Amino acid sequence: MSTPAYLNIDRENHPAVLAGHRSRAAVEARDKDAWLANFAANGTVEDPVGPSMFDEEGTGHRGAQELSEFWDKTVGTTEKIDFEFDEEIICGSEVAYIGKIVTHIGGHISESRGVFTYRADADGHLAALRAFWEVEKTIQSLRPA
Template sequence: MADELPSYLNIDRENHPAVLAGRRSREAVQARDKDAWLANFAADAVVEDPVGPSMFDERGVGHTGAEGLANFWDITIGTTEKIDFVFDKEIICGNEVAYIGKIVTRIGGHVSESHGVFTYKADDNGDLVALRAFWEVAETMATLRPA
């Protein structure tokens, strides 16, 4: 139809593939459901959390494929008591969504806050192909306090 707006001017925020994939990812994390979290990813997906070198990824190349993603879960999410996602802003572009806000992590009787930008990219099937988290390790460590 000639008077229909292009998709970039008429974003379906509730049903956007990256929004749905990101929501499934966060729900699986909060439910502590590793299998559901892994099933949400495409076979060649990459997780960079945080982006660049860190204690979770010394080379800073991300975690790729089923084995890499399972290992990421085990050394990060699996070691926590609880993770909450507190996002203030949602920005949708193409097959991606970026959230600005923080992730609050409880681990070992302590809590920390990772302030940053968190992105999810979906493929045409609605599977996650990339999860990238832009947060600074030193700033997060500075928020560490007893829960």
């Protein structure tokens, strides 16, 4: 009798872990094309989840055009983004990370502490990226670099 997959998780090769790694590597490399290519055709980003200065309606960004515009409004305005995750939790086709994202922008640094999730589709593409962080706390963390 074989062990069920949920009791024997292949953490290094899990599709959501790999999609998440590709996403973060593209951000760190400032490679918008690689970041966009990592998404499924109808992939979505909610960063942060709910209404924000990046998404007034709080409905997220879907498809290549909206994802491209999201990059331009967020990653494209920064000097550098660091991902500092303390914990990885894998469930089904998703992975959640607990930790923080450190953003360098305009000579300042901000920290977004939260939960960051990546869901892979059947082909290993990023179907959904969701980031649970509070805008107000992030603004309060702003300090000179």
